[in-house]
């Protein structure tokens with residue numbers, strides 16, 4: 001009811017529900033100061049129960065990750081009952097639906113998207129995170145064919161760094177690496193690379209390499225590492241799939257090799273440019289000035305506040321003005 005969302009009053013105008021994921025509801029909303037659209041993930045703490053830690057993991061991870069192919073977390077609001085995550089809006093919806101609508105993608109379109117997925121994962125791994133739930137449902141499209149990775153509820157940041165073994169068996173079975181489903185300790189990065197192989201297969205074929213209604217049969221198929229090669233796959237695609245879908249994680253291609261793989265380079269003049277394009281060393285003066293003007297504060301006061309990265313309303317306003325500027329719009333407050 002409207003009362004429940006008092007926390008959003010005068011800052012966001014809520015619109016329709018655009019999706020729901022397990023214990024969350026995602027609503028479209030408008031950030032009133034800028035008029036920009038956002039997605040608000042709304043969770044009820046009681047309903048979350050022992051899933052609450054997953055939400056904290058997702059929030060803490062997303063606060064550290066800033067990248068053109070990761071859905072940006074902009075603000076977090078916590079009340080007695082609710083947690084609200086204000087997120088970058090992705091009007092294009094799920095990559096999953098895009099593939100289904102096209103049946104399957106051409107090799108060049110699959111490459112166009114797969115290079116973006118490589119960039120996102122390469123960046124996440126460089127920050128010491130493994131995603132662990134890679135699948136087309138967790139890759140959204142913005143309004144110019146850019147992919148945005150979402151759902152960091154299962155991500156892991158191993159204490160001892162990325163060469164530290166993980167043990168939790170998680171993620172969606174059809175995308176899970178063999179070493180992960182047979183309960184062995186595994187490396188997050190290696191498991192993500194297997195999932196990228198399953199994802200690439202889904203992009204190129206329009207269906208999954210390993211699939212079965214019976215979970216045990218599914219596990220057997222995954223552990224066999226055998227999958228069908230439809231006639232339309234080029235030999236280059238087959239060789240990359242083979243490199244990614246290696247049962248033995250030590251034989252699986254690494255991220256560093258992947259960004260230079262011939263299939264990934266084909267038709268492009270350069271390797272995958274995976275570094276973040278979001279520059280936060282110094283803050284954007286134009287966006288700061290716009291906020292300072294509106295709140296009648298000094299530039300220094302606003303700059304000092306934004307530098308705290310509290311993920312409050314000012315953080316969201318700053319992110320949205322910055323994104324407006326990156327889209328070539330005037331970063332203006334209404």
Ligand SMILES: CN(C)C[C@H]1CC[C@H](N2C(=O)N(C)Cc3cnc4ccc(-c5cc(Cl)c(O)c(Cl)c5)nc4c32)CC1
Nearest residue numbers: 018019020021026039087088089090091093137150151
């Ligand atoms: C199948 N999933 C487990 C949930 C599903 C919920 C709706 C969502 N969505 C849609 O399904 N559109 C069709 C529109 C849409 C537009 N912008 C979005 C922006 C962010 C998110 C988002 C959702 C969740 Cl659960 C997150 O954890 C994060 Cl980090 C981000 N979802 C969006 C979203 C896609 C995913």
